[in-house]
Amino acid sequence: MxxxxxxxxxxxxxxxxxxxxxxxxxxxxxxxxxxxxxxxxxxxxxxxxxxxxxxxxxxxxxxxxxxxxxxxxxLRMEAAYLQAQIHPHFLFNTLNSIMALGDIDTEKMRRLGDAFASYLRVSFDFLNSGELVTLSHELELVSAYLYIEKERFEDRLFVTWEVDPNIDLLLPPLTIQPLIENAVKHGILSQVKGGTVQLRITRQDGSTLFEVRDDGKGMEQEKVQQILDLRMRDKSGIGLSNTNRRLTQMYGKGLSIHSKLGEGTIVSFIIPDPNK
Missing domain, CATH: 3.40.50.2300 (Response regulator)
Incomplete structure (x- = not known):
């Protein structure tokens, strides 16, 4: 050299x-x-x-x-373990919402119950301990989670979904879900007025871009640097640091985070085509 x-x-x-x-x-x-x-x-x-x-x-x-x-x-098992750690308040609040709907709207209660059952099934799915899963498997978990939170918080949470059709790829499990959940919990619902979460998955030249955008409270740059510091071990939340480390190990590049206090956060990552 x-x-x-x-x-x-x-x-x-x-x-x-x-x-x-x-x-x-x-x-x-x-x-x-x-x-x-x-x-x-x-x-x-x-x-x-x-x-x-x-x-x-x-x-x-x-x-x-x-x-x-x-x-x-x-790292893969840690990701599965983090997802399995469903917070008690989320569990109880969802069950309470389902029971309350029994006296108001039985059809809405059934749909919420189905979404909750789907969320639990995918959360505990043995595939979450595997190395790669299909995009449809990951999106099923995301869709179930967003449906539950939308039913619970109604006008405080808006969701937009922009996924290019015919995207068929494998990706590390629990990569999109942590980004969505952090955007909802720490970005949108931490402010009284609520806000919008946008999921965008689009094809690029030789790769696929995944982007989660919210107009929540945003983060300080010090917090962003802590998440992206591969030497740090994040013991809180659902595992943004874990997601960043797994993506970096597999593809050589992890999460990209752009955030500004009072304006929101954009978290994205790129998965290259297998033949690239």
């Missing part, structure tokens, strides 16, 4: 990925303690000195790739 040392390359990798997300194995002719220390200090997981024993090299690579796969699996 004529323009950059292995140490510098490793440091740049660590700006985006943790030790477990993207392991780095240094193959070096330097074996002095100071050299080894410099390698680990730059962010390397392991090192092998030249001349290389083939069996040792394979074993170390196997160990690091196994570590990466384990972390990838943990």
């Amino acid at each position: 004529p323009h950059m040392s292995g140490y510098e390359l490793t440091r740049r990798v660590r700006e985006r990925f943790s030790l477990s997300e993207l392991p780095v194995l240094l193959l070096t002719a330097r074996s002095q303690p100071t050299d080894i220390y410099a390698g680990f200090l730059s962010g390397a997981n392991d090192y092998v000195t030249k001349p290389v024993d083939a069996l040792e090299l394979k074993s170390r690579i196997w160990s690091l790739t196994t570590l990466k796969q384990s972390v990838h699996e943990r």
Whole structure:
């Protein structure tokens, strides 16, 4: 590498990925303690000195790739776990709404009950622990959630849906739903007047754009940076940070967030075509 040392390359990798997300194995002719220390200090997981024993090299690579796969699996299961953590107030409020409609509008009660059953079924679906799901599977969950919230909050929540027809792709599970739920809960319903959530999925040249836009209260840039910081572990909410990390691992680029206090938020991501 004529323009950059292995140490510098490793440091740049660590700006985006943790030790477990993207392991780095240094193959070096330097074996002095100071050299080894410099390698680990730059962010390397392991090192092998030249001349290389083939069996040792394979074993170390196997160990690091196994570590990466384990972390990838943990992130997927964490996403499924976050979705399964349905907040008690959402559960009870929805059930109360269904029961209250029994004395007012039985047909509306039935539709809300069907939507709630669909939401629960998809939320606990074993596919949510898989690596990829169909777009229709993800949109079924989003549609059920939005229907419930629209019935509960009526004129405080407006929804617009712009999805290009004939989009048939696979995507990581629970990628759209967290964006929608955060827009509704933290953007729209946090203000008395409510607002509008827009979902847009459209084809671009060689990729598909997913965009969730709301005219809610917006976020400070410090909060946006916390969400997008791959080194941070977001233990609150439904997992925007988790979604960002999974998208970054799979496609090399995660969420894009543009937000302004008092004006709203736009969260988007791009999934490239499989043959690109």
